[in-house]
Amino acid sequence: MDISRQVDLMKWPYSGLAFGVGLRRPHFDEIGDNHEGVDFLEIISENFMRFGGRPRHVLDRMIERFPIVLHGVSLSIGSLDPLNEDYLHALKDVVGRVRPPWFSDHLSYSSNFGVEYHDLIPLPFTEEALEHVVRRVERVQETVGIPFLLENPSYYVQMPGGEMTEAEFISEVVRRSGCGLLLDVNNVFVNGTNQGYDPYRFIDSIPTDRVVQYHIAGHDDSGDFLIDTHGRRIKPEVYDLYVYALSKTGPKWTLLEWDNDIPPLKTLLAENGHVRKAGEGVFSQRPAAVR
Numbered sequence: 001m002d003i004s005r006q007v008d009l010m011k012w013p014y015s016g017l018a019f020g021v022g023l024r025r026p027h028f029d030e031i032g033d034n035h036e037g038v039d040f041l042e043i044i045s046e047n048f049m050r051f052g053g054r055p056r057h058v059l060d061r062m063i064e065r066f067p068i069v070l071h072g073v074s075l076s077i078g079s080l081d082p083l084n085e086d087y088l089h090a091l092k093d094v095v096g097r098v099r100p101p102w103f104s105d106h107l108s109y110s111s112n113f114g115v116e117y118h119d120l121i122p123l124p125f126t127e128e129a130l131e132h133v134v135r136r137v138e139r140v141q142e143t144v145g146i147p148f149l150l151e152n153p154s155y156y157v158q159m160p161g162g163e164m165t166e167a168e169f170i171s172e173v174v175r176r177s178g179c180g181l182l183l184d185v186n187n188v189f190v191n192g193t194n195q196g197y198d199p200y201r202f203i204d205s206i207p208t209d210r211v212v213q214y215h216i217a218g219h220d221d222s223g224d225f226l227i228d229t230h231g232r233r234i235k236p237e238v239y240d241l242y243v244y245a246l247s248k249t250g251p252k253w254t255l256l257e258w259d260n261d262i263p264p265l266k267t268l269l270a271e272n273g274h275v276r277k278a279g280e281g282v283f284s285q286r287p288a289a290v291r
């Protein structure tokens with residue numbers, strides 16, 4: 001693993017403020033000509049693997065217009081199964097085509113014993129799981145060859161046997177493996193509320209100097225717990241946490257996630273504008289009014 005190269009790539013220009021949205025099928029026709037306020041795009045890596053057609057054509061057009069980062073959902077970094085070499089090679093193909101500054105996936109697992117769960121399952125916060133993940137992150141970084149970020153996932157049950165807090169687990173994975181952190185502030189807020197911890201103290205406890213990118217999204221309140229739906233506007237409390245985190249990490253790229261009940265592009269761009277206002281407000285003298 002070449003950590004020095006990774007650290008170099010995590011400096012400017014990738015440490016500036018930038019605001020982006022996900023490239024989603026309902027916006028394929030429009031976003032090429034209508035992207036006011038969009039500095040970059042994020043694509044779901046799996047949506048552009050192993051096939052061409054319209055998605056590949058649209059992607060090729062977007063590559064010419066935007067910086068693009070890759071975000072995966074099925075690396076399954078915590079799985080006990082061997083790393084999926086076919087997947088890694090397909091990922092490498094997409095990386096070669098898009099040439100992103102980094103790629104990311106979740107600190108969780110989505111398959112085990114050959115079974116795909118189609119969900120992100122949390123890991124037990126144990127030393128054994130930590131060492132397992134660190135070994136696999138190193139292997140992934142070596143194979144794909146560009147900086148890798150892990151995202152703090154949302155979760156609704158705590159695996160038994162935990163020996164450390166979630167913040168300690170994430171911090172050690174990042175420190176030992178040399179990967180970067182994709183900090184999803186909505187997930188921090190949702191988890192803090194559901195699991196009973198202070199999301200601000202969570203931010204205080206993680207290595208904020210390893211945060212390379214943010215996710216921000218809307219969530220739903222079921223009454224008993226919060227659900228990370230990515231299907232509505234961002235809640236004021238999540239903006240507050242984002243502003244707090246950004247003030248600690250310095251300017252970073254922020255991606256607005258909206259994956260369910262995907263709105264018209266106009267609404268998405270307006271929400272991206274609110275995120276920009278909040279983010280830029282952190283580094284200007286004027287307080288941001290984002291609500």
Ligand SMILES: [Fe+2]
Pocket residue numbers: 151184215257
């Ligand atoms: Fe996320």
